[in-house]
Amino acid sequence: MSVLNPSIKRPNLFKFTVPMVAAFGAIFGFITGNIYHQPLIGLFAGVIVGALLAMGLDRLAALPRWQKIWGTSAAFAVVGAIFGGVGGIVGGAVVGLSMGWFTTWIGSGRYRAGVPSYYTPGQVLWHNSFLFICAFVFFFLIAPLLPVAWLSFNAEDFFTFTPEMLSFKAEGYSLKHYYDFLGSDEWMVPLKNSLIIAPIATLISVSLGTLAAIGLSQSHVPGRQAIMAVLISPMIVPLIISATGMFFFYAPLGNWLQANLGLNQAFVGYVKVILAHAVLGIPFVIITVTATLVGFDRSLTRAAANMGADPVTTFFRIQMPLILPGVISGGLFAFITSFDEVVVVLFVGSARQQTLPWQMFTGLREQISPTILAAATILVTVSILLLTTVELLRRRSERLRGMSPG
Amino acid sequence: MSDTTQEPMLAADGRPLKQSLARALRRQKLRALMLIAPLLIFVMVTFIIPILSMLFRSVENEIVSNTLPHTVVALQEWDSSTGEAPDENVFRHLYFDLFKASEAKEHTKLGTRLNYERTGLSSVFRTTGRRLDDMGSDFQDPLEDINENFKEGAFWYEMLSGEGGEELLESRRALWARLTGESMAGDIGFTPSPQMADMLPWATRAYTDFAIWTVIDDQDVVAEEDPWEAVYAGLAQDLQSEQTQTEIAAYDGPGAQALKDAVANLDQLPEVNFKAAFIDAKEDWGTTDLWSTMQVFSSNYTTGYFLNAVDLELTPEGVQAKPENQQIYMQLFMRTLWMALVITGACILLGYPVAWLLANLPMRTANTLMILVLLPFWTSLLVRTSAWKVLLQQQGVINDILVWLGFVGDANRLILMNNATGTIIAMTHILLPFMILPLYSVMKTIPPSYLRAAKSLGATNWTAFWRVYFPQSVPGIGAGSILVFILAIGYYITPEIVGGTSGIFISNRIAYHISSSLNWGLAAALGTILLVVVLVLYWAYDKIVGIDNVKLGG
Numbered sequence: 001m002s003v004l005n006p007s008i009k010r011p012n013l014f015k016f017t018v019p020m021v022a023a024f025g026a027i028f029g030f031i032t033g034n035i036y037h038q039p040l041i042g043l044f045a046g047v048i049v050g051a052l053l054a055m056g057l058d059r060l061a062a063l064p065r066w067q068k069i070w071g072t073s074a075a076f077a078v079v080g081a082i083f084g085g086v087g088g089i090v091g092g093a094v095v096g097l098s099m100g101w102f103t104t105w106i107g108s109g110r111y112r113a114g115v116p117s118y119y120t121p122g123q124v125l126w127h128n129s130f131l132f133i134c135a136f137v138f139f140f141l142i143a144p145l146l147p148v149a150w151l152s153f154n155a156e157d158f159f160t161f162t163p164e165m166l167s168f169k170a171e172g173y174s175l176k177h178y179y180d181f182l183g184s185d186e187w188m189v190p191l192k193n194s195l196i197i198a199p200i201a202t203l204i205s206v207s208l209g210t211l212a213a214i215g216l217s218q219s220h221v222p223g224r225q226a227i228m229a230v231l232i233s234p235m236i237v238p239l240i241i242s243a244t245g246m247f248f249f250y251a252p253l254g255n256w257l258q259a260n261l262g263l264n265q266a267f268v269g270y271v272k273v274i275l276a277h278a279v280l281g282i283p284f285v286i287i288t289v290t291a292t293l294v295g296f297d298r299s300l301t302r303a304a305a306n307m308g309a310d311p312v313t314t315f316f317r318i319q320m321p322l323i324l325p326g327v328i329s330g331g332l333f334a335f336i337t338s339f340d341e342v343v344v345v346l347f348v349g350s351a352r353q354q355t356l357p358w359q360m361f362t363g364l365r366e367q368i369s370p371t372i373l374a375a376a377t378i379l380v381t382v383s384i385l386l387l388t389t390v391e392l393l394r395r396r397s398e399r400l401r402g403m404s405p406g
Numbered sequence: 407m408s409d410t411t412q413e414p415m416l417a418a419d420g421r422p423l424k425q426s427l428a429r430a431l432r433r434q435k436l437r438a439l440m441l442i443a444p445l446l447i448f449v450m451v452t453f454i455i456p457i458l459s460m461l462f463r464s465v466e467n468e469i470v471s472n473t474l475p476h477t478v479v480a481l482q483e484w485d486s487s488t489g490e491a492p493d494e495n496v497f498r499h500l501y502f503d504l505f506k507a508s509e510a511k512e513h514t515k516l517g518t519r520l521n522y523e524r525t526g527l528s529s530v531f532r533t534t535g536r537r538l539d540d541m542g543s544d545f546q547d548p549l550e551d552i553n554e555n556f557k558e559g560a561f562w563y564e565m566l567s568g569e570g571g572e573e574l575l576e577s578r579r580a581l582w583a584r585l586t587g588e589s590m591a592g593d594i595g596f597t598p599s600p601q602m603a604d605m606l607p608w609a610t611r612a613y614t615d616f617a618i619w620t621v622i623d624d625q626d627v628v629a630e631e632d633p634w635e636a637v638y639a640g641l642a643q644d645l646q647s648e649q650t651q652t653e654i655a656a657y658d659g660p661g662a663q664a665l666k667d668a669v670a671n672l673d674q675l676p677e678v679n680f681k682a683a684f685i686d687a688k689e690d691w692g693t694t695d696l697w698s699t700m701q702v703f704s705s706n707y708t709t710g711y712f713l714n715a716v717d718l719e720l721t722p723e724g725v726q727a728k729p730e731n732q733q734i735y736m737q738l739f740m741r742t743l744w745m746a747l748v749i750t751g752a753c754i755l756l757g758y759p760v761a762w763l764l765a766n767l768p769m770r771t772a773n774t775l776m777i778l779v780l781l782p783f784w785t786s787l788l789v790r791t792s793a794w795k796v797l798l799q800q801q802g803v804i805n806d807i808l809v810w811l812g813f814v815g816d817a818n819r820l821i822l823m824n825n826a827t828g829t830i831i832a833m834t835h836i837l838l839p840f841m842i843l844p845l846y847s848v849m850k851t852i853p854p855s856y857l858r859a860a861k862s863l864g865a866t867n868w869t870a871f872w873r874v875y876f877p878q879s880v881p882g883i884g885a886g887s888i889l890v891f892i893l894a895i896g897y898y899i900t901p902e903i904v905g906g907t908s909g910i911f912i913s914n915r916i917a918y919h920i921s922s923s924l925n926w927g928l929a930a931a932l933g934t935i936l937l938v939v940v941l942v943l944y945w946a947y948d949k950i951v952g953i954d955n956v957k958l959g960g
Contacts, residue, residue: 034812123867134763137756137838138778144793144835145785147803151796160801208445215441220434227442229948234453236944237937238896240913244933245456247920248463279452282445340786343898347920360788364795364903373796376789383784387777390784 010109017107018054024102025050028095050099057103065104072100086168145380152177152373159370177374187371190359197270197345197355198338201277206331208278209285214319216286217293228286235283243347246276250348266352273349277341281334288333292326292397325397329390336386457937463930467708470700472584473516474503478704486698486722491691497680498643501541502608505636506615508535510586510623522925523710523719524699530690537687542635544676544683545642552671553664562637563629565661566606566613568599578614582622594621596628605653608640642678645669698722711931735915735932742912743939745830746894752834753841753890754883761845761882766854776846783839791900794832798822798904824906832904837893841886848882881950888947892940912936 011017025046033042057068073096080092105111112119115127155174156162164172181187212231216224234242250272257268296319304314320327342357349355356375363372417426471478476499484492507513517531546556555561575597582590596617603610616637617628624631644650645668654665668675684691702722703710710720717733718725727733760779764772782790797803800819808814822828852875860870898913905914912932919929 031811035810037812039812126867130759131763134759137760138775140756140835141782141838142778144790144797145782147796148789148793159796159799161803161806204448208448212442212445215438218434218438218441220431221438221442222435227446230454231445231449234449236892236940237457238892238913238940240896240898240916241457241460241933241937241940242453244916244920244929245453245458245460248926248930249456249459275452279449282449336784340788342788343917346917357786357788360792361899361903364788364792372792376786376792379786379789383786384781387780387784391773391777391780 010107013055013058013107017058017103018051020106021054021099021103022047022050025053025099028099032095050103053099053103054107057100058107061108065108068104069097069100072103073097084167087166090168148373149377149380151370152377154370154373157369159373177369177371178378180369180371181374181378184371187356187359187375190354190356193353194339194356197273197277197353198335201274201281201338202331202335204274204278205281205285205334206327209282209330209334210289210323210327213286213289213293214315217290217296231286232283234280239280239341239343242276242280243344246344247347250276265350269350269353273345273353273355276344276348277338278334280341280344281337284333284337285327285330288330289323289326292323296323322400325393329393332386332390336383460930461934463927464711464934465707465709465931466927467703467710468584468706469516469519470704471706473507473512474500474700475581475584477503478700481697481701481704484697484701486694486701489694491681491685491694492697494679494681496697497684497691498608500684501538501639501680502612502615502636504531504534505538505542505612505634506582506619507585508538509619509634510582512585518924519927520699520703522714522928523703524695526690527696527699530688530696534684534687534691537683539635541680541683541687542637542639544639545678546635546638548674548676549638549641549668552674553667555661555664556638556668557632559632560629561661561664562613562633563596565659565664566598566602566610567596568601569597570600571598571603571614574598574600574603574610575614575618578611579618582615582618590618590622592622594618594628596621599659601659605650605657606641606644608643609637610640612636612640639678641668642675645672645675646678711927712935714928715931715935735912738910738912738915739935741826742895745826745909745911746891748830749833749837749894750841750887750891752830753838754887756834757838757841757845757886758879758883761842761849762879764842764846765849765852779839779842782835783843787836787899790836791832791903794828794835794900794904795823798828798831823904824909826905826909828904828906829901829909829911832900833894833897836900837890840889840893844885844889845879845882848885849879852878884950885947888943888950892943892947896936896940 026043029042029046030039033039073093076096077089077093080088153173254268254272257263301314304318342361345355360372414422417423480496480499513531513535517528521528549556579590598610598614616634620626620631651669654669690696715735717728717736719728805819809816857870860874901910916929916932919925
């Protein structure tokens with residue numbers, strides 16, 4: 001689809017390219033004009049700039065496309081600098097980038113690249129609008145995370161952009177929220193709690209879950225459906241209900257443990273939260289590991305048994321290495337579930353077991369400081385790393401199964 | 407067949423093959439179950455039992471009969487339609503039950519419980535609790551004037567203790583255990599005398615209660631402590647009985663002289679009238695409203711919480727709708743369902759094109775774009791919620807941009823947060839990946855040649871899509887919708903932070919009842935109703951997709 005069809009004709013400059021780019025420019029012009037409360041003047045200026053740009057770039061047809069785009073961007077940035085300093089440069093560059101991209105996209109006929117040449121203009125329009133809609137949805141998915149990262153470098157204690165930040169002045173930015181995050185017990189203790197609770201909970205759900213998934217994947221399991229339903233239920237039951245049930249049951253359980261086994265309160269608190277998180281992670285382990293086991297060749301274990309390996313050896317030397325990607329990604333899901341969980345820990349845990357999400361939740365509810373945003377940015381970075389790991393594992397397992405990606 | 411007449415086929419070890427195979431199968435089943443068992447037990451204990459305990463909480467109502475065991479029994483004979491408060495007998499039981507409860511600080515819990523059913527009862531119990539000591543002192547002072555010995559803890563201990571009263575002691579201990587929820591086990595160092603229990607039933611009972619509480623809770627020695635005011639009230643009550651008076655005349659055990667003095671000077675004691683004393687403490691005790699509420703909710707199990715959860719109430723006249731200004735839960739359930747539907751709809755609208763694009767692009771491009779879907783999916787829920795708080799608040803990014811661009815005046819910034827709009831926008835974003843992923847996996851299985859075939863047979867683009875492609879993608883829509891809907895109706899965090907008051911869900915109300923209003927029974931009933939809704943949807947999900955087919959992460 002991305003290969004440019006060489007037979008595509010360049011559209012007529014004055015009948016198509018110039019009006020289209022002028023209309024596109026009009027939108028930017030209108031918006032820019034509106035900032036200075038002169039939307040109509042902006043509109044006309046946009047039309048003129050757009051038309052001139054379309055004609056200008058048409059003259060430079062021989063240049064590579066990227067040069068045209070970046071050239072336009074640079075030109076707009078210079079104009080922006082005259083109006084609004086550093087902020088104007090960035091704004092101008094962005095507008096120039098989109099104008100340049102749009103002009104070359106329209107002018108060179110690339111907008112028809114993805115569709116068969118017999119398509120009517122209406123169909124081409126629909127096809128491209130569809131792509132724009134999809135682009136908008138992707139934007140909607142990703143864009144909300146960007147201001148968080150940006151604002152986390154705020155030099156002020158605000159949840160909002162300061163004028164200094166918008167004009168990209170160095171004094172508008174600082175790492176102080178990151179220092180706050182790393183330097184205060186208020187955040188480090190919850191982080192430590194999260195790092196205690198999540199791995200242990202993951203370990204429990206992965207070890208029990210993998211065993212059970214292997215059991216479930218045997219050919220004859222009585223009551224398979226019912227067992228599956230019970231094991232998946234922690235994922236289906238809304239968290240608030242699980243939390244309510246656990247609240248009623250774990251409090252007396254904790255008291256009993258304290259009274260009868262002589263365990264101290266803090267330890268019992270951790271045990272309760274870990275058990276609760278472990279059970280919440282189990283469905284993810286079961287689902288991913290059973291899915292991996294579907295593709296597992298059973299003759300391998302039989303071959304191992306045939307050569308004299310006992311079941312334990314077979315499991316660790318033959319089966320485990322092969323299903324490891326599934327186990328790891330199930331474990332990652334379980335880890336994320338625990339690391340990200342707040343409702344259950346709010347209900348079951350006490351202040352001693354305050355986790356990172358809990359601290360963020362109280363912070364958000366009471367709106368204390370943008371340190372939350374620093375924490376959020378760090379978490380996004382962590383999730384990007386995790387996502388990369390899962391993606392790599394997936395590709396590896398597909399390669400092993402002989403289905404190469406792409 | 408000729409095989410049937412032959413000898414059964416034998417395995418290597420000489421057993422019939424059929425039997426051998428059956429045994430192997432049995433062992434295989436057993437091994438599978440052994441592998442599953444640890445997890446199954448773990449899930450049962452840590453998850454299924456808690457859920458069941460919630461179901462139990464939603465109907466459990468033992469607090470009334472645990473706190474006022476004798477009163478509840480006595481109250482059964484009372485007929486609320488007479489329009490009069492119960493007789494002295496009920497009040498007498500109430501006094502001794504309540505005195506115990508107030509010593510253990512349990513009477514306010516009962517007040518809170520009954521307050522859910524009839525507003526104002528909480529203060530009745532609190533106020534009355536403070537007057538119970540005075541009611542007893544009215545008898546204590548004259549008794550101590552009549553005979554100095556009544557001042558001594560040791561005297562009471564000597565008079566009332568004896569041998570063979572274990573039965574009474576254990577039955578009182580059991581009542582304490584029910585009241586406090588603790589075992590109350592341990593050596594009391596006191597056994598009531600059966601003779602005294604016969605002669606002075608009220609005083610002995612009250613003293614036994616006092617003894618158990620003093621030893622188990624206060625860790626004191628019974629003989630060294632002065633008894634409760636209720637013990638004096640019990641004695642005063644006992645002295646009213648003619649049978650007791652004759653028995654005291656014939657009695658010559660410990661404390662005989664003091665008792666005889668008390669009988670002789672009976673006229674120095676004030677009149678024993680608990681009913682009047684209670685009504686004096688708080689007028690409400692004289693009304694039938696209070697007592698009928700107590701009678702209705704005296705059983706160990708109640709439908710009251712469920713009725714409250716659907717805006718009904720249990721009154722002596724039967725089930726009735728609550729006053730209009732207190733009807734909030736049905737509205738909240740409806741709003742939860744409605745908002746979950748809107749969110750699901752928005753997810754379909756936004757997710758369908760993207761899933762289609764991903765399913766029809768070359769694998770490599772699709773995988774790259776899939777990262778854009780998976781990144782928010784992997785990002786902490788709290789991070790995404792805080793992102794939306796940053797974006798939506800009145801001084802937030804969206805409003806700032808709109809003001810800067812001049813589309814919205816600085817004075818009338820849009821209110822995007824703390825209402826339903828905020829919840830819907832933020833939750834659509836958060837749940838969108840859950841729609842895209844199942845849609846994508848279904849669309850991936852639809853061969854693109856079907857569309858081309860439809861078009862080559864003369865269908866327009868729209869017809870080809872609507873009549874050929876769309877019907878095949880419906881299972882994906884169904885799977886995604888149910889997943890998103892189930893997740894949405896149970897959401898708590900996001901509505902709590904961006905929902906304000908008009909954008910909250912039923913789950914926020916459950917959390918409120920758990921942590922703030924402490925009406926756990928109602929929280930459990932609301933949770934149970936929500937659970938039933940979810941299980942029905944889950945069952946539908948299972949019918950449409952099957953739980954085995956749930957896939958994660960593309």
